[in-house]
Amino acid sequence: MTVLYTEQLLTAAGWVQSARLHLDGARIATIERDVAPGPGDERHDAIVPAMPNLHSHAFQRGMAGLAETRGRSEDNFWSWRDIMYRFASRMSPEHLQAIAAQAYVEMLEAGFGRVGEFHYVHHDVGGRRFADPAEMAARIAAAAGETGIALTLLPVFYAHSSFGGKAPSEGQKRFIHDTETYARLIERCREVVAPLPASVVGVAPHSLRAVTAEELAEVVRMLPDAPVHIHIAEQQNEVRDCLAWSGLRPVRWLLGNVAVDSRWCLVHATHVDAAEIEGIARSGATVGLCPVTEANLGDGIFPAADFVAAGGRFGVGTDSNVCISLSGELSLLEYTQRLSLGSRNVIGLQGHSTGMALYQRALSGGGRALGAPMASLVEGGPADLVSLSRQEPAMMCRSGDALIDSWLFATAGGVVDCVWVSGIKQVERGRHRSRDAVRDAYGKAMQELCA
Structure with missing residues (x-):
């Protein structure tokens, strides 16, 4: 089981502080609120639904x-x-x-x-x-x-x-x-x-x-x-x-x-x-x-x-x-x-x-x-998550709703840190795990199409 600790978590009921998400395969098994991080937890600034x-x-x-x-x-x-x-x-x-x-x-x-x-x-x-x-x-x-x-x-x-x-x-x-x-x-x-x-x-x-x-x-x-x-x-x-x-x-x-x-x-x-x-x-x-x-x-x-x-x-x-x-x-x-x-x-x-x-x-x-109405973070729901970094200047000292406002209106990238789909991390530090291989194949296709 993967455990994610985040300072701020956007759930179906609103923002939760100091939360631990226990991911069991493709689902969120449990969400702990107002807790300290555990040893071995993967730590993040903020997590919102994908x-x-x-x-x-x-x-x-x-x-x-x-x-x-x-x-x-x-x-x-x-x-x-x-x-x-x-x-x-x-x-x-x-x-x-x-x-x-x-x-x-x-x-x-x-x-x-x-x-x-x-x-x-x-x-x-x-x-x-x-x-x-x-x-x-x-x-x-x-x-x-x-x-x-x-x-x-x-x-x-x-x-x-x-x-x-x-x-x-x-x-x-x-x-x-x-x-x-x-x-x-x-x-x-x-x-x-x-x-x-x-x-x-x-x-x-x-x-x-x-x-x-x-x-x-x-x-x-x-x-x-x-x-x-x-x-x-x-x-x-x-x-x-x-x-x-x-x-x-x-x-x-x-x-x-x-x-x-x-x-x-x-x-x-x-x-x-x-x-x-x-x-x-x-x-x-x-x-x-x-x-x-x-x-x-x-x-x-x-x-x-x-x-x-x-x-x-x-x-x-x-x-x-x-x-x-x-x-x-x-x-x-x-x-x-x-x-x-x-x-x-x-x-x-x-x-x-x-x-x-x-x-x-x-x-x-x-x-x-899209036939997938559970687009929110709840226990038992899908582990489709996005972690946001507060290292970008516009995100510093932001919390709660101001995180979303600053992401949407005051940045030009660099905010999305990690992305999980069905509990599998596909993006880390802003880069997709297969970015280079996919880009190489794309480049070959475009050379052929533009020839």
Whole structure:
């Protein structure tokens, strides 16, 4: 049994001082409070729960920074997507595994303990089908196993290029399934993740524009108790196209035609009106916010303050993985609200820490969205932990909620010391145990892709 002593511990009930955590395999066996360290204890400044990353396209880490040149016309999400399609078109299974492993190492070093991998590159170069329909998904699972991050695998159902069942485009040929082949993919994905501890498989209709109403209903029924993730209302053009197709905005259409409940994650939901905000909150669904990617793509600003006031639940994800940073996602979420509303400490409650409000809400929403709702440190709960160092200048002399505030708003790295997932230490002194080997494989893959 591993015993960790920490000066400060963030539990489900709040901060505990001078605590000893007894880890028994993947679980926290007991938590002692207000005690002295024992001989042989591993000592830390502060320990908090690891954060779920509810939305990732791991392969896009390889193209980070390659879409920052202005074109002849106005650049937007759709011009970025063309570059992404070209990058995805060349990627082999080996390339995918190497890039995903690099992304997962960076996530763990940032303080994420679980990733929701929204995986849609299913087929071989040119759209040819692999003998194993889960060939590419198995590479995602292998990258998760190699790095030790907990995996919620979300195989994407993608059938159409736009609303009304429009035929897919040439750039989408590696993504496409019908419901019959998708059902086989789901079964194989459950098999390939089975050896990974605490793994989960969900379903992921890509977006309303990529599925018909009939396909959406069939996909959601395939795993009736599993997470359901969907991109929705990310772009203004998407809202306009949905209105032209159905007479309704995307979120309004979804809430009116599908039994959306707490197993759903609506990714982005950037462009929503007041009625849609209330509807999402009532449904119990989680909104998956990816502030760094949403800013990078010029998506817009989600009305988080109104959503939280309505009782809505959110989590955060790294999406395109253009810059992998837990503190970056949460601080930018708050800062965009401040910029749009002309106010400070928007997400926090009066008299309470904004950083803590952000962290606890994202823990709860992200865990639920990924089918792992116990994202807190309790006896008998999972040993998914992050230790924070107080050696960084902004962290010195900080305690309690001020630790979280200073981590999120006043540092640029160097705060995450160790990370455990299912009781196994994957990061120590800020470095993943396999960082060098993973980086070497990533470098080889990128040399081949950029040749």
